[in-house]
Amino acid sequence: MKSAEDIVRDAQAWWTTEIIDIEPGKIAMRGYPIEELIGNVSFPQMIWLMVRGDLPTAEQSRLLEAALVAAVDHGPHAPSIAISRMAVTCGVELNNAMASAVNVLAGIHGGAGQQCMELYADAAKRIGEGAPLDEAVEAALDAYIAENGKVIPGFGHRFHPIDPRSGKLLAMVEEARAKGVVEGLYSQIGQQVEAILERRKGKRIPMNIDGATAVIYAELGFAPELGRGLFILSRSVGILAHAWEQSQQGGRIKGPMPKNIPYTYAGPARRAVPGKNQA
Structure with a gap:
């Protein structure tokens, strides 16, 4: 039979964390006192500290912040943003609207960054095993397509012929590489993916925001599994802004389209229920 001291030790060990120490x-x-972090550490630095265990350098923090800033919003036509606005018009509070929106940031909408990081990581592993860059990326692409289909995450955009965010982010990565902040391997991998896709398809399919932020997160040493979480932290800012704006504009039970625009009905024509008029 356990002693009272053993029971207390078991209870204390139930949750074990290296993240926070409170008394x-x-x-x-x-390990850093919160009163010393307040006013001295930026929010991106705090994200890094909480997830990675220590504080980033100023240059690392600058790159992380750039990626987070770039992905905050993409307009009310984005499903997660639209959901946050519709939810507000149903009478829920801001936190409920934000939760509803975040819950749809899954594999298709919101997951491309993480998937792209996984593709890059596969290529980097092959390079580490001795394969040349072009062969490693080609093999990683083939493996990804075989498992997931022909859509390559992080490249091409349904709305932008050229994503205005990716060029700036990649330029910042190059600046950081020149300063020795990052190695630049994942930037090379991303550019090689773009080159291979252009050769295979006969047209350029440029890197988009997900491909560019995947480069940054990978260059900074974040695990691919953290890619979606970092994107959600970023996009939550836009979700909050749109939910708040909609609450100020008002409106009740706004659906995805104005009520004067009908949806398409493709079922049978109106018909009688069998036996309805039989005595």
Whole structure:
């Protein structure tokens, strides 16, 4: 039979964390007192600290912040943003609207960054095993297509012929590489993916925001599994802004289209229920 001391030790070990240490009057994040972090650490630096365990350099933080800023919003036609606005008109609070929106950021809408990081990681692994860059990327692309289909995450955009965000982000990666902040391997991999897709398809399919942020997150050493979480942190800003704007504009039970625009009905014509008029 366990002693009272053993039971207390079991209870204390139930949740074990290296992230935060709290006792009455004291809070420390990864060992840093919260009162020293406040006013001295930016929000991107805090994200890095919480997820990675220590503080980034100023240049690392600059790159992370750029990626987070770039992906905050893409308009009310984006499903997650539209959902946040529709939810508000149903009478829910801001937190409910945000949760409803975040819950659709899955594999298809919101998951491309993580998927692209996984593709890059596969190519990087092959390079680490001795394969030349072009062969490694080609093999990684073939493996991805065999498992997931022909749509390559991070390249091409349904709305932008050239994504205005990706060029700036890649230029910042190159600046960081020149300063020795990042190695530049994932930037090379991304550009090689673009070159291979152009050769295979006969037209350029440029890197989009997901491909560019995947380069940054990978260059900074984030695991692919964190890609979607980082995107959600970024897009939550846009979700909050749109939910708040809709709450100020008002409106009740707004659906995805104005009520004067009908949807398409493709079922049978009006017909009688069998036996309805039989005595």
